[in-house]
Structure formats: structure tokens, C-alpha cells
Amino acid sequence: MKVVLRNPRREVEVKGRRRVKDVLAELSIIPESVLVIRGDELVTADQVVGDDDVIELRPVMSGGSR
Amino acid sequence: MKCRKCGEPAAIELRRHNAAFCAPDFQEFFKKQVREAIRKHRMFEPGEQILVAVSGGKDSLALWDVLIDDGYRTSGLYLDLGIFDYSVESKAKCETFAAARGVPLIVSRVEEEVGAPVPVIQSVTRRPPCSGCGLSKRYLMNRVALEGGFPVVATGHNLDDEAATLFGSVMHWQMDALPRQSPALASTHPKLVRRVKPLYRLSERETAAYTIMRKIDYIVEECPFAKGATSIAHKEILTRMEEASPGAKHNFLFGFLEKARPAFEKAEGVTLNECARCGQVTTGTLCAFCKLSDQVKRSR
Numbered sequence: 001m002k003v004v005l006r007n008p009r010r011e012v013e014v015k016g017r018r019r020v021k022d023v024l025a026e027l028s029i030i031p032e033s034v035l036v037i038r039g040d041e042l043v044t045a046d047q048v049v050g051d052d053d054v055i056e057l058r059p060v061m062s063g064g065s066r
Numbered sequence: 067m068k069c070r071k072c073g074e075p076a077a078i079e080l081r082r083h084n085a086a087f088c089a090p091d092f093q094e095f096f097k098k099q100v101r102e103a104i105r106k107h108r109m110f111e112p113g114e115q116i117l118v119a120v121s122g123g124k125d126s127l128a129l130w131d132v133l134i135d136d137g138y139r140t141s142g143l144y145l146d147l148g149i150f151d152y153s154v155e156s157k158a159k160c161e162t163f164a165a166a167r168g169v170p171l172i173v174s175r176v177e178e179e180v181g182a183p184v185p186v187i188q189s190v191t192r193r194p195p196c197s198g199c200g201l202s203k204r205y206l207m208n209r210v211a212l213e214g215g216f217p218v219v220a221t222g223h224n225l226d227d228e229a230a231t232l233f234g235s236v237m238h239w240q241m242d243a244l245p246r247q248s249p250a251l252a253s254t255h256p257k258l259v260r261r262v263k264p265l266y267r268l269s270e271r272e273t274a275a276y277t278i279m280r281k282i283d284y285i286v287e288e289c290p291f292a293k294g295a296t297s298i299a300h301k302e303i304l305t306r307m308e309e310a311s312p313g314a315k316h317n318f319l320f321g322f323l324e325k326a327r328p329a330f331e332k333a334e335g336v337t338l339n340e341c342a343r344c345g346q347v348t349t350g351t352l353c354a355f356c357k358l359s360d361q362v363k364r365s366r
Contacts, residue, residue: 032308033271044076062123063295
């Protein structure tokens with residue numbers, strides 16, 4: 001599957017069907033720090049994604065002077 | 067994973083609430099949290115004109131969306147910080163949002179008000195960029211509100227922002243900052259408007275989810291100056307704690323607000339004066355904004 005990462009925007013390829021939480025673990029991403037988007041819908045960590053999927057890992061942290 | 071309310075497939079899991087929600091039920095949960103914040107801290111009076119400070123990011127646009135939807139009379143305030151493409155793009159997000167909903171958007175430019183944009187202020191003051199930026203934002207929000215007759219400014223500060231600020235204050239035992247940290251700051255002077263944070267009960271993951279579900283186009287890119295900011299480092303630490311122990315951030319912030327904050331409130335307040343130059347409120351003779359503006363002008 002194609003995994004889109006942000007800040008800066010880049011793409012990585014992850015092979016094989018697996019749960020979202022396993023994809024995050026493989027990429028060493030803390031689940032609390034992102035939302036996972038497929039199409040224009042959010043997907044939860046227990047959902048299975050496959051080779052044909054494109055998912056975006058949207059970071060949720062913003063900062064600096066607020 | 068199923069929605070706690072309707073049993074349909076869930077769109078988001080909220081570990082700190084030991085719950086999951088589908089998109090419609092999550093949005094209802096989100097709005098309820100905002101309403102609870104407003105009710106609990108009496109943030110708004112009926113019919114009041116609210117100035118919503120918007121940055122083009124997820125939090126402030128989510129806040130503005132909920133307030134408009136709930137029938138509040140609002141105007142947006144966008145402060146153009148002059149931070150290269152980041153400011154151009156974030157301003158466009160605010161303009162698109164306001165135009166689509168037919169609500170007014172006020173734009174104030176830091177370059178005009180201070181004499182230079184944030185990147186120049188940083189090089190003149192040789193302080194972290196967030197320092198001059200934060201000072202300018204707080205000052206301008208208050209002044210624009212006063213000039214426009216708004217009794218209250220609402221900002222998009224969320225649970226993570228508040229927990230990170232508290233963490234920073236505690237790390238340095240900033241005894242003056244601790245009593246000032248609150249979801250609602252009353253007006254303590256005729257020239258200081260009330261400041262409220264209706265999203266303080268919601269995490270930034272939740273505000274991001276809300277904007278995505280509502281299809282609100284916000285700026286995902288970070289401010290180029292935020293990289294390396296102490297507040298981000300504190301957020302990362304707290305997020306790791308949250309991952310290990312869901313609810314950690316909530317307990318840290320809410321425990322402070324409910325139990326510890328009263329102990330830090332000073333018996334007697336500071337004396338507030340009006341700045342000799344601009345007339346805005348300060349504890350000294352000349353306010354920090356006018357001093358910053360002087361420093362910028364001297365250097366140019």
C-alpha cells in the first residue's frame with residue numbers, strides 16, 4: 001500500500017495486508033500522534049488495509065506560539 | 067471497532083474515554099464538549115459579539131465552525147504574521163472558510179502594526195520567534211477586539227496546548243503564570259477583553275478528526291518557526307505519556323484546574339496601568355508591544 005506522510009509530504013510503500021496499528025508500528029509512529037485517513041474517511045487502528053489502499057497519516061500536533 | 071452510541075463501524079477511537087464513535091456521533095460528542103466548556107465557565111453572554119482568533123489551522127477553524135453552527139454571532143480575526151508562504155496559505159484558508167459561511171473576517175497585519183513581520187522581529191530581538199509572535203498576537207487580539215466593540219476573544223487552544231503550557235510552567239515553577247492559566251480569563255481592566263478557550267476539553271487529535279469529518283480545509287503544514295519550539299518538545303513528551311497511559315494529559319490539566327490552581331492564585335493582584343504610548347494595558351509605564359515596536363524601528 002501507499003502511505004502518505006506529512007510535514008514534509010512524502011510517500012512510502014508498505015507491502016502486505018495488515019492492521020493499521022501494525023503499519024504504524026512498522027513505521028515507528030505513535031498512534032496518538034496521527035489520524036489515519038483512507039479516501040476522505042478516518043480509519044481506526046484495528047482496521048485492515050491492503051496493497052491497493054492509499055492511506056494518509058495526518059499528524060495532529062501543532063505548536064509554537066499559540 | 068463499533069460506535070459506542072449506534073453500533074455502526076467506528077471512525078475514531080478515544081482511548082481516554084474508553085470509547086469509539088462513528089463520524090456523526092463523534093461530531094455530536096465534540097459539540098457537547100464545547101457546549102460544556104462554555105456553560106461551565108460562563109464564556110459568553112446571550113447575544114454577545116464574539117471575536118474568534120483564527121490561524122487557518124484545525125483548532126481555530128473547528129472552533130469557529132461549532133460557534134457558527136450553534137448560532138453565536140461571530141467575526142473572525144486573522145493576524146497576518148508575514149511568515150512567508152505559510153502566512154499566505156493560512157490566510158487563504160481563513161478567507162475561504164469565512165466566504166463559504168458568509169461570516170466577517172478581520173485581517174490585521176503584524177508588519178503594519180509592529181513595523182516588521184515576525185521573521186524580522188526575530189532577527190532584531192534575537193529571541194525565539196515564538197516570543198515576539200506570541201506577544202504581538204496577544205496584544206493585537208485585545209486591541210482589535212476593543213476597537214471593534216467585542217467584549218470577548220475566543221481562541222482555539224485545545225487540551226494538548228493547555229497541558230503543554232502547564233507542563234512548561236511547572237518545569238520552571240513560573241508562579242506568576244500558573245494562576246493565569248485558565249479556560250476563561252475575566253476582564254480585569256476596562257481595556258482588557260475577556261479571553262476564552264472553548265476547546266480546552268478536546269485533544270488536538272479530536273479537533274483534527276472534527277475538521278476532517280466536517281471537510282474543513284485547514285493548513286496541515288506547520289509554521290516553519292515551530293520546529294524546535296519548546297512547546298512542541300513538551301507536547302511530544304506528553305503524547306508519549308498519553309500513549310502509555312490514556313487520560314494522562316486530561317488528568318494533568320483537569321487536576322490542576324480543579325485542585326491545584328486555587329492554591330496558586332495570588333492574594334493580591336498586580337497593578338494595571340495604561341501604556342504611556344498606546345493606552346493599552348500594562349504593568350509598567352510602556353507596554354511590551356511598544357517596546358518591541360521601538361526595538362524594531364531602531365534597527366531599520
